[in-house]
Amino acid sequence: MVGGSRDTTPTLLFSALHEEWLIHAPGREGMIPQAARVQADDQPCPFCPGSTETPQAYDTQILPSRHPFLSGVVTSEHGAAPVHSVLLYASGHDVILADLSPQRLTRLLRRIAEHTRLLMTGGCAAVYVFEVHGDVLGPTVAHPHGQILGFSFVPDKMTRLGRPCALCAAADMAALRLIELETVEFGVSQWSRLPFEMLIYPRRHISELGQCTNAELRDLAAGLHHALRLIGDPAVPYILNIMQVSPSKAGEHHLRIELVPFNKPNGTLKMAGACELFLGIYINPVDPVRAAALLRQRLAR
Numbered sequence: 001m002v003g004g005s006r007d008t009t010p011t012l013l014f015s016a017l018h019e020e021w022l023i024h025a026p027g028r029e030g031m032i033p034q035a036a037r038v039q040a041d042d043q044p045c046p047f048c049p050g051s052t053e054t055p056q057a058y059d060t061q062i063l064p065s066r067h068p069f070l071s072g073v074v075t076s077e078h079g080a081a082p083v084h085s086v087l088l089y090a091s092g093h094d095v096i097l098a099d100l101s102p103q104r105l106t107r108l109l110r111r112i113a114e115h116t117r118l119l120m121t122g123g124c125a126a127v128y129v130f131e132v133h134g135d136v137l138g139p140t141v142a143h144p145h146g147q148i149l150g151f152s153f154v155p156d157k158m159t160r161l162g163r164p165c166a167l168c169a170a171a172d173m174a175a176l177r178l179i180e181l182e183t184v185e186f187g188v189s190q191w192s193r194l195p196f197e198m199l200i201y202p203r204r205h206i207s208e209l210g211q212c213t214n215a216e217l218r219d220l221a222a223g224l225h226h227a228l229r230l231i232g233d234p235a236v237p238y239i240l241n242i243m244q245v246s247p248s249k250a251g252e253h254h255l256r257i258e259l260v261p262f263n264k265p266n267g268t269l270k271m272a273g274a275c276e277l278f279l280g281i282y283i284n285p286v287d288p289v290r291a292a293a294l295l296r297q298r299l300a301r
Contacts, residue, residue: 010071021155028067031140047143049091059104060111061088062148067140070149074122081118087129087146096144097131097240098228105221113209113217115148116244120208124150125249126158127208134237134262136269146240158243159253166191167254168205176292178299179226183216186223188292193282195264196291198227201256208244208255220257227259230295237262237269265294 008027015022044050046066049057068084089097089108100108116127131146132139167185176187178198189199200223202216212220231238238261245253262269265286275281 010069012070021153023069025067025069028069031067045093045141045143047086047088047141047145048093054088054091057091058088059090060108062086062111062115063088065147070151074119074124074150076118076121076123078121079118081115081122081150083119083124083150085115085148087112087131087148089144089146093143096133096234097146098231098234100225102218102222102225105225106218109209109212109217109221109224112148112242113212116208117210119148119150120210120246122150124152125246126151126154127244128155128158129240129242129244131238131240133240134235136262136271137237137239154245154249154253159245163252165205165252165254167201167256175289178230178292178295179223181219181223183213184219184223186226188288188295189258190288192284192286192288192291193276194260194262194270195284195286196231196261196295198230198259198295199256200224200227200259201254206255207247207251207253209242211247211255224257224259226299230298231259231261231263232298233263265291 006026010023010025010027013022013024014020046053048054053063054061063086064082065084065086068082070083072083073080074083089095089100090104112129116129119127128149128151129146130149131144133144170190173185173187176190177185178187183204184200184202186200187198189197200220202212202220204216206212209217238259241258241260243253243256243258262271264270270285273283275283
C-alpha cells in the first residue's frame, strides 16, 4: 500500500504462462550489488569476525539469510533449519573458494551434507547450493559466500522426474575427462551451456551428499579444487551449483556439482542472452571436446 507498510514476505508461485516456478521477493528490492556500493566505516562486513552475525573466527559457518528468497523453517527430530541460509567458507574477507585446500573443501562438503540432511528430514524435496562469483553477476556482499535453498518440490532443471538418469546413461567420458579420480567423474560436460562448464559427480548413483562415502567426498572435493584452479583468473565470473534431491523423492536424480565459468578461450565473457534467458536454449560457441583439450593443456602447465 502506498504510504504504508509493505508485505516483504517471499512468494513462490507457478507461472501458467511459462510453465516454470517463480519467486517474488520484494524484500530484496533495495539491495545494491557490492560493486556499486561504497561501505561506510560504520557498516563493517557482516561476515567478518567481530560482527553481530559472526563474533568469532570460524572455519565454515551457515547462517540464516537476512534477505531470503524463500521464507520458513523446517523441523525434524534432527533439529531445525531455515529454508534459505548463507554458507560462509572462511573468516578471511578475501579468501575465495579457490584458495581452500582439498582438505578444507572436504570439510565444507561434509558441512553442507549435514545441513542438507536437516532440510530433507524436515520435508524438503530438493536442496540447491550455489555460489555467484564475480562483480558482473551482482553479488551483494563482498565476503565470499554461497547460499543454500531447500525446496518443497524438485525443480525441472535439477531433475526431470520419471526419466532415466542421464549421467548413468552417458557415453564414455574419455574425451571430456580432465583428471582420473577413483570414485567420481570430473570433466567438461557433454551438455555444456557455456564454453568451460565442468561437471563433477560420483560414479555411484546417489542423490545427495549425505549418501557419499568418505572416499567419494574426498574425490568430489579434489575435483572441485582442480576445477576452481582451472578457471585461473580470480576475476573470471562463475556460478557453482550443487544439485541434490531427497532419495525418497526421486530415484532418477544423480548428485552433481556444476562449475560454470563465463569466460571464452579468447578471454572475453560469454553472458546469457535472449535465447538463453527466455527460451532456455543455450548457444555455446566452443565444442566440449575442444574445451576439455584446452583445460588439459592448462593442467599440464
